[in-house]
Amino acid sequence: MKIAVVSYFAPPQPAVASHRVLRLTRALLSAGHAVHWVTLDSRTLEKRDATLAAVTPAEVVVHGLGGPNLVDRTARNFAEKLARTAIFKLPDLWPVFDRHVEWAWRLRRELPGIVRAEGIDAVLLCCG
Numbered sequence: 789m790k791i792a793v794v795s796y797f798a799p800p801q802p803a804v805a806s807h808r809v810l811r812l813t814r815a816l817l818s819a820g821h822a823v824h825w826v827t828l829d830s831r832t833l834e835k836r837d838a839t840l841a842a843v844t845p846a847e848v849v850v851h852g853l854g855g856p857n858l859v860d861r862t863a864r865n866f867a868e869k870l871a872r873t874a875i876f877k878l879p880d881l882w883p884v885f886d887r888h889v890e891w892a893w894r895l896r897r898e899l900p901g902i903v904r905a906e907g908i909d910a911v912l913l914c915c916g
Contacts, residue, residue, distance in 0.1 A: 790822045790907055794899065795914040796891050798827035798850075800841035809914055810844065817845055824849045824906060826899060834862060851902050853894045 793812060797805035813823050823845075829852025830836065863869035903911065 789909045790824065791816055792824045792826050792851075792899075792903065792906070792908045792911045793914055794826040794895065794911060796828065796888060798825050799844045800830060800836040800838070801828070801833060802835055802837040802840070805914070806837070806840055810840065812912070812914065813845060813848060817847055822849075823847065824851060824902070824908060826851045826853060826895070826902060828852060829854055849906070851898075853891075853898050 793809055793816075795805060795809045797803040798809045799806045809825070809827075813825070816823050825848055827850065830841075830850070831852070832855030863872050899911070902908065
């Protein structure tokens with residue numbers, strides 16, 4: 789069975805959620821499944837953990853969906869810093885707003901095409 793594991797965090801990102809995705813992937817591979825990761829494009833990451841990258845199974849197919857959200861990357865100028873601060877504070881003022889709305893839009897746009905093109909049988913959504 790082809791399974792897509794969808795997670796904002798995945799190796800080589802240095803995050804606890806990356807370890808969870810890695811453990812889940814190992815279990816799925818040992819059960820005989822083909823695993824695809826739908827996550828951030830590793831080329832755009834500001835930080836990476838070389839040890840996590842080294843233990844990532846070679847059988848995993850990675851589909852990168854762009855870079856980190858504005859709130860998760862370093863602001864490059866004053867305008868980005870203001871936007872980043874507003875996005876970070878909005879969930880406290882307006883409870884339906886999500887810091888990862890940009891990521892959700894990318895998933896909505898890209899995930900159906902990946903599922904069709906790769907013949908994915910099941911999609912697992914993982915969160916931190």
